[in-house]
Each structure stands twice: as structure tokens, then as C-alpha cells.
Amino acid sequence: MLRKNVIRRTLAAAAVLAVTAGCTAQAAVSDRPGDPKAATSASAASVAEATGTPSGAGEATPSKRPGEKPSPSATTAPEVLMASGSKSEKVRELQARLAQIGWFDDTPTGTYGPVTVASVKGFQGKRGLPATGDTDTVTWQKLLGMTKKPTSDELKGKTVNKPAAKLDARCMMGRVLCIxxxxxxxxxxxxxxxxxxxxxxxxxxxxxxxEGSFTVFQKSRDHVSTIYHTSMPYAMFFSGGQAVHYSSDFAARGYNGASHGCVNVRDKGAISSLFAQVHNGDKVVIYW
Structure with a gap:
């Protein structure tokens, strides 16, 4: 009787060892034939079985505990809605909305070019957002909260709410072209x-x-540049060959272009009226 009990206990123990070995082997099976990690994972799995520690602890990222904030790397990056090269009515709306708060002072075109990129970067940087120049979901929602739906005139660039320039102290006395x-x-x-x-x-x-303080020393109604051979209507010279004058290129291309040092004006009617009022000797102040 005693011998039978010993045999039974021995067989039971062997059965337990066989089942345990079978679980360990299953846990160690890899879905990749010939995986070199299979041998070591069997050992890890058996330790996990015995200690209650998740298999692979220290290799994989632990699961998030309740109430624990996700790491920055786990957060999803904002979706980019518009970026350089985009062309759409949504881009035109973006430009018109930026114009409402003084970040875009060109005519909305619906084309996401260098001027729009610079405007978006400025808007983002001012509000502590990554200054990428791309309009992502965070940037767009921030802009929507600060602006209203553009009117038809705003979408066409007929109404632009530019911020008033803060006049330099040198502009407060006398007759001054304050730039x-x-x-x-x-x-x-x-x-x-x-x-x-x-x-x-x-x-x-x-x-x-x-930049600095100058005076108008010459006016030339129909001036043509002797260096670049381009028209400079309503030119008012203030420093060497640099002058305030009308620019048809500025009128056509906006801020996508630049002058050769002069101060370009794109409103021909406005510069014509100004030319009639300014006298030689009037001050010119150019500042940031």
C-alpha cells in the first residue's frame, strides 16, 4: 500500500513537471522560424511563471498605470492641414483670417507661398506654438478662436485690418515720412x-x-533708374540712390519680391497724392 502511494505521488509530480514544461515551451514559441530569442524566452517565461513578473520585463515598455499621463513620445502630432505649395479656398481663408489680426498684409491668393509661410511662423511663434510655418490642427483652431469668418471683400483683399504703426519719436515733430x-x-x-x-x-x-533719419533732397515725377533702367514714378530721394517711389512690380507681386534698396509703394493713387504734398527738406525716418 505504501509503495502504491509513493508511485502515485511520483507519477503526479511527473505530470505537473510535464504540464509546466509544456506551458513554458508554448510561451517560448516564436512566430519567426529560427528566431534566436526562442531559447532565452523560454527561460524568461519560466521565471515569469514563478515570480509573476511579465515576460520580457525590461525589454518592452511597461503598460500605462491608471491615471498616469502618457509620455511625450506617445502623444500624437497635430495633423498638418495646409503647408507650402497648397492651393485652395481654405488657404485663401487662412490668409484672410491672418490679415484680420495683422499677420498677413498681402492680397489673399489661395496659394501657400513664402509670404504665407512667414506669416504663419510669426503667428505661431507669438503664441508659443512650434514655428513650423505649416498650418496644423492646433494652429488652425487657435486662429479660428481669434478671428471671424472672412467677408467677400476680405477674401478679395479689399479690406485689410493692418495694425497701426507705432510712430518713432523722431516722427512727432515737423513734416515726416515715417516708415x-x-x-x-x-x-x-x-x-x-x-x-x-x-x-x-x-x-x-x-x-x-x-535705416535712420534723412531728408528728401530731390523729387522726380517720371524718374527712370540709370542703374537698373526701370521706371521709378513719383520718386522722392532721401539717401544716395534710395528713394520712396511707386512700384508696378510691388503692385503686381506684393511681398513676393523686393526692391534694390528703395521704399516701394504699391498704391499709385496714394503715392501720387503724397508726392504733391512732400517738399524737399522734409524728414524721412526709417526704423523697426
Whole structure:
């Protein structure tokens, strides 16, 4: 009787070992034939069985505990809705909305070009967003919350709400062409009162428009550049060959182009009126 009990206990123990070995082998099976990790995973699985530790601990990222915030790498990046090269009515709306808050001062075209990229970057940077120049879902929602649906005139560029330029202190006395590079505007100021304001464009980084305080020393109604052989109507020279004048290129291309150092005006009617009012000796102040 005693011997039978010993045999039974021995057979039961063998059965337990066989079942355990079978579970371990199943856990170690790889879905890739000849996987070199199979041998080591069998050992890991058996330890896991014995200790209750998940198999592969220390190799895979642990599952998130309840209430634990996901790591930054686990968060989903915002979807890009519009970017350089995009062409659509949604891009036109983007440009018109940026214009409402002073970040786009060109005519909405529906084409996502360098001017739009620069405008979006400025808008993003001002609000602590990654300044990528792409309009992603976060940027778009932020813009929607700060603007209203553009009107037909705004979509056509007929109504642009540009921020007023902060006048330099040197512009507050006398007759001054007060030119801000920050807002890209020229304000005609007489004794501290702004008489008119118009859009202007400056030179490129290779032919920059000089900054400082100057005076108008020559006016030329139908001037033609002797260097570039281009028309410079209503030219008012203030520093060497640099002048304030009308630019048909600015009128056609907007801020996609640049001058050779002059201050370009794109509104022909506005510069014509200004030319009639400005005298030689009037001050010109160019500042950021």
C-alpha cells in the first residue's frame, strides 16, 4: 500500500513537471522560424511563471498605470492641414483670417507661398506654438478662436485690418515720412498727426534699405533708374540712390519680391497724392 502511494505521488509530480514544461515551451514559441530569442524566452517565461513578473520585463515598455499621463513620445502630432505649395479656398481663408489680426498684409491668393509661410511662423511663434510655418490642427483652431469668418471683400483683399504703426519719436515733430519696417507701412505725419498711411516694401538682404533719419533732397515725377533702367514714378530721394517711389512690380507681386534698396509703394493713387504734398527738406525716418 505504501509503495502504491509513493508511485502515485511520483507519477503526479511527473505530470505537473510535464504540464509546466509544456506551458513554458508554448510561451517560448516564436512566430519567426529560427528566431534566436526562442531559447532565452523560454527561460524568461519560466521565471515569469514563478515570480509573476511579465515576460520580457525590461525589454518592452511597461503598460500605462491608471491615471498616469502618457509620455511625450506617445502623444500624437497635430495633423498638418495646409503647408507650402497648397492651393485652395481654405488657404485663401487662412490668409484672410491672418490679415484680420495683422499677420498677413498681402492680397489673399489661395496659394501657400513664402509670404504665407512667414506669416504663419510669426503667428505661431507669438503664441508659443512650434514655428513650423505649416498650418496644423492646433494652429488652425487657435486662429479660428481669434478671428471671424472672412467677408467677400476680405477674401478679395479689399479690406485689410493692418495694425497701426507705432510712430518713432523722431516722427512727432515737423513734416515726416515715417516708415516702419515692422508693419511695412509709410505714414505721412505732420506735427504729430498722421495724414495718410500706405503699404511699402523694402530691399532684400543683399540690397537693404538704410535705416535712420534723412531728408528728401530731390523729387522726380517720371524718374527712370540709370542703374537698373526701370521706371521709378513719383520718386522722392532721401539717401544716395534710395528713394520712396511707386512700384508696378510691388503692385503686381506684393511681398513676393523686393526692391534694390528703395521704399516701394504699391498704391499709385496714394503715392501720387503724397508726392504733391512732400517738399524737399522734409524728414524721412526709417526704423523697426
Amino acid at each position: 516702419s519696417k515692422t508693419t511695412r507701412t509709410l505714414s505721412w505725419v505732420v506735427d504729430g498727426t498722421v495724414r495718410s498711411t500706405m503699404d511699402v516694401r523694402f530691399g532684400s538682404q543683399y540690397t537693404p534699405t538704410r
